[in-house]
Amino acid sequence: MNTYRTAIAVVLVAAVVVAFAVLLMRGGALPGGAPPVPDRVGKPFDGKKVVKTDAEWCAQLTEEQYRVTRAHGTERACSGAFWNSKDDGVYECVCCGQPLFDSGTKFDSGTGWPSFTEAVELDRVTLKTDRGIGMTRSEVLCSRCDAHLGHVFTDGPPPGGLRYCINSVALKHVPRVK
Numbered sequence: 001m002n003t004y005r006t007a008i009a010v011v012l013v014a015a016v017v018v019a020f021a022v023l024l025m026r027g028g029a030l031p032g033g034a035p036p037v038p039d040r041v042g043k044p045f046d047g048k049k050v051v052k053t054d055a056e057w058c059a060q061l062t063e064e065q066y067r068v069t070r071a072h073g074t075e076r077a078c079s080g081a082f083w084n085s086k087d088d089g090v091y092e093c094v095c096c097g098q099p100l101f102d103s104g105t106k107f108d109s110g111t112g113w114p115s116f117t118e119a120v121e122l123d124r125v126t127l128k129t130d131r132g133i134g135m136t137r138s139e140v141l142c143s144r145c146d147a148h149l150g151h152v153f154t155d156g157p158p159p160g161g162l163r164y165c166i167n168s169v170a171l172k173h174v175p176r177v178k
């Protein structure tokens with residue numbers, strides 16, 4: 001009987017180990033897993049990186065802009081200027097003015113943060129593995145000034161399936177010139 005129980009226990013433990021390994025390989029939200037979207041270094045639209053000291057960013061940005069973009073913060077859901085906005089135009093980086101997202105790719109994700117299916121150009125953003133808060137995510141940064149913008153997830157709408165979840169405070173909306 002003891003042998004039977006031991007066998008059951010071994011099978012159960014093996015099942016848990018296999019399930020954990022499968023989750024990790026699929027890039028689930030577990031720490032140590034692969035990021036949802038592969039890391040990628042983008043390029044500035046004008047080929048010029050913007051590098052400033054913390055003091056310079058402090059002087060240029062509001063406290064909330066600084067907290068989110070330079071200190072990897074997150075604004076409260078539904079608190080930003082753009083989560084519910086349908087205004088036509090382009091969203092630029094609040095730090096360096098690089099065009100990042102187009103209102104044509106913005107969709108209502110129901111999360112309380114502005115959500116986009118893609119960047120205006122793939123090179124306008126840099127994607128970096130973020131293992132903070134006990135899970136593995138893909139951090140989205142401005143490729144020109146390395147501002148923290150938000151994260152990208154793989155539960156977006158087809159065909160691309162991506163959801164760029166971006167802080168309003170990291171963006172500046174510029175109406176499209178007609």
Ligand SMILES: [Zn+2]
Pocket residue numbers: 093094095096097098142143144145146147
């Ligand atoms: Zn920037």
